[in-house]
Amino acid sequence: MTGTYSLSRKEGWRRFVDTTPRTRPDVLTSAGLAALSGDARADYDEARHDWHANFGIIATPQLRAVREELELIVASNRQDPDRVRGAAVIDGHPGLGKTTIINLFARDYHRVALRRHGELTDQGHEHIPVFRVGLTSNTTLRTLNKMICQFYGHPGADRGSAAQLAASALDCVLSCQTRVGIIDDVHFINQHSRDGLAVSNHLKWLANELPVTFIYAGVGLSERRFFDEGLSGPSAALAQTARRWTRFEVGLFDHDRHWLALVKAIDRQLVLAAHRPGQLSGLAGYLFARTGGHIGSLMTLIIRGCFKAIRIGDESISQGLLDTVRIDEAAEKARRTPVGTPVRTAGGRERS
Structure with missing residues (x-):
């Protein structure tokens, strides 16, 4: 279970300072998953959920x-x-x-x-x-x-x-x-x-x-x-x-090489049995359209997508699965806007 603490207290801040990086769970094959006992599978899935929500910071x-x-x-x-x-x-x-x-x-x-x-x-x-x-x-x-x-x-x-x-x-x-x-x-x-x-x-x-x-x-x-x-x-x-x-x-990410590098870095962190290296990178354009270049929205989409992929047994991230995942209202509103329509951001800028 993920620990609970507040960074607005010295004890919580010190815990944040002292915490060592998490250990990435091993990636099991579909056969490896099937060989786990019920309790072992539950523990493994919990470890993966914690990992996907906290796998570390990407140096953007x-x-x-x-x-x-x-x-x-x-x-x-x-x-x-x-x-x-x-x-x-x-x-x-x-x-x-x-x-x-x-x-x-x-x-x-x-x-x-x-x-x-x-x-x-x-x-x-x-x-x-x-x-x-x-x-x-x-x-x-x-x-x-x-x-x-x-x-x-x-x-x-x-x-x-x-x-x-x-x-x-x-x-x-x-x-x-x-x-x-x-x-x-x-x-x-x-x-x-x-x-x-x-x-x-x-x-x-x-x-x-x-x-x-x-x-x-x-x-x-x-x-x-x-x-x-x-x-x-x-x-x-x-x-x-x-x-x-x-x-x-x-600022926001643009749909460029930096965005692709970010998606590739996230791709390497996923612990899903049916995930293929580079699979998430192939969705870079879709992910940008869904999130508008907001890294917070992107991480929410990936975290929830991984959770759902594990829960329903797909063990893979696909556009079809992510289409079923709702995230923040600002991103969802942009998602409903027809392609090519300028979308005004909170700062007043327009993005197509």
Whole structure:
């Protein structure tokens, strides 16, 4: 059974950091499957379901490019505590792997920091190189501070004013020598509301006070004019977000060699008795039409397709089988659109 944990708690984050890659189940022939006992077959199928849902991350061009930029920003942020470090923000539409890119980078950074500096700080505190929180649609100044305290397991996380929780969060970060802060789903910040403006200003305060490189992720930030805050009129001189945050966009795949390479890489991971090498690659065009170049939609389609192929005994992925698998509504809506009709994406672009 797949473990359950939250990356917004240090225990869950540490489990994610410490987890070793899964072992790929052996590919059995149809005769090998038939020779298994009932319990052995059930266990084997469970192992395959877990594998297909978690076989690892494929190094797409987007992942490699953004990772290199994050490494540059974090490694070069060596300013003394009295100076503000630059931040990075990963922007893009849903289902393109933004959170995955950040989590993988932060996981590797965490591992390296522990190897170099040990499990404890010089003062004997737990060394936690990275903290991670995800915002919600009703995040306020107090709840943001509370979430940071909860990540560290601070005993006072459930009580105190916003200012008291901010002081506790500051103490946690400093005591644990945290150097990277991940804040996901920043698109929930409404800078035109009172609470949203308070949260936005608090993020700037944290960047001023903490010796931490912040990495943010959000959906459609550019379209929401998230970076235009304060950049016009008499307040232009006070603008900070667009000056301090380096934006990286994770875009859709095009139907090109990169898409084909991605499908080929997935093809090699399938553990199905009747699957032939290259079979999935032959469906690259169909898969693009079904998912519109969204890697999240693609993975959902493949995972559910593999589950169904095992359950019904086909042990193979075909277009006919995938036609019976429903995925996210955006992809299904595009699927129903006649070929050649421009489809407007969430960002306003048209794709044929």
